[in-house]
Amino acid sequence: MGDSLNRYKARLRYWMSYLFDQRIEKRQSDINGELEVSMSRGRFRLDANKATYSFEDLYSNFSRSFMHLDIGNSRMEKVLILGFGLGSIPLMLEDIFQQDAAYIGVEIDDQVLEMARRYLGETILNKVDLVCQDASTFVQDDSEIYDIIAVDLFINDKTPVKFREASFLQNIERLLAPNGILLYNTLTDNEEQERESQDFFQGAFLQVFENAYGYQLAGNTMLIADRRENIESDSLNPQD
Numbered sequence: 001m002g003d004s005l006n007r008y009k010a011r012l013r014y015w016m017s018y019l020f021d022q023r024i025e026k027r028q029s030d031i032n033g034e035l036e037v038s039m040s041r042g043r044f045r046l047d048a049n050k051a052t053y054s055f056e057d058l059y060s061n062f063s064r065s066f067m068h069l070d071i072g073n074s075r076m077e078k079v080l081i082l083g084f085g086l087g088s089i090p091l092m093l094e095d096i097f098q099q100d101a102a103y104i105g106v107e108i109d110d111q112v113l114e115m116a117r118r119y120l121g122e123t124i125l126n127k128v129d130l131v132c133q134d135a136s137t138f139v140q141d142d143s144e145i146y147d148i149i150a151v152d153l154f155i156n157d158k159t160p161v162k163f164r165e166a167s168f169l170q171n172i173e174r175l176l177a178p179n180g181i182l183l184y185n186t187l188t189d190n191e192e193q194e195r196e197s198q199d200f201f202q203g204a205f206l207q208v209f210e211n212a213y214g215y216q217l218a219g220n221t222m223l224i225a226d227r228r229e230n231i232e233s234d235s236l237n238p239q240d
Contacts, residue, residue, distance in 0.1 A: 007229045014042055021045075023169040024119075028071070029111040037086075037115055044119045046112070050157040051187075053112070054085035057092045061220040062150065066185055068215055069226060072097040076147040082135040083106045083152035085112060089119040090128055093148075103128040106138045136162050139171040147177050157193075159186070164200045169208040176187065176227065180211065182202060184223040188216070197221050 013022045017039040024037040043056035084105035093099040153163045186197040209225035
């Protein structure tokens with residue numbers, strides 16, 4: 001009886017989430033402050049106070065970037081995710097873009113990792129090696145080579161300065177395969193964020209990744225270095 005009731009409640013919550021968000025849990029993090037997991041439109045969403053960290057396949061800054069890059073037509077065997085959240089990136093790569101990869105997920109917040117283990121499905125979790133570590137330390141010490149490196153490093157709506165330094169990017173460049181793809185997510189939801197993203201791109205980012213470009217999204221700009229082909233851009237212009 002108890003199991004049947006729980007299944008009924010879960011199904012009801014799923015369908016109700018298409019009408020309005022269903023709060024699942026709140027918890028306090030020493031790193032990110034208050035974190036909340038909700039179900040919205042049938043997906044688990046992880047929010048901090050000022051930013052969304054994960055939203056399954058509706059995490060559109062990465063899903064649209066993967067579509068733009070036609071990821072489904074490239075075989076990606078090893079993927080590094082810096083800033084794991086609830087695992088939106090491996091979930092969409094596997095379920096939407098038909099990849100069959102091995103993943104390293106680096107996340108400094110143990111509370112976020114605990115929630116990822118709870119809400120990310122077992123099928124995806126079995127393909128992910130989760131590491132609780134600062135991303136700059138990880139890339140400095142790591143020696144593996146990756147087909148995709150996804151950088152999604154925020155404390156609320158801020159990217160710590162150390163992740164925009166040339167030394168951090170140089171370590172990423174060293175780990176990126178000769179035909180690999182780097183996606184670096186930046187917030188551009190207001191003039192200050194746009195200026196910070198532009199300065200970072202024109203400065204340290206182009207210094208390390210000469211042929212990189214900016215793919216503009218609603219409230220974000222994805223900085224992309226695609227080694228599969230020679231793509232050059234002199235400014236952060238909208239991409240189709």
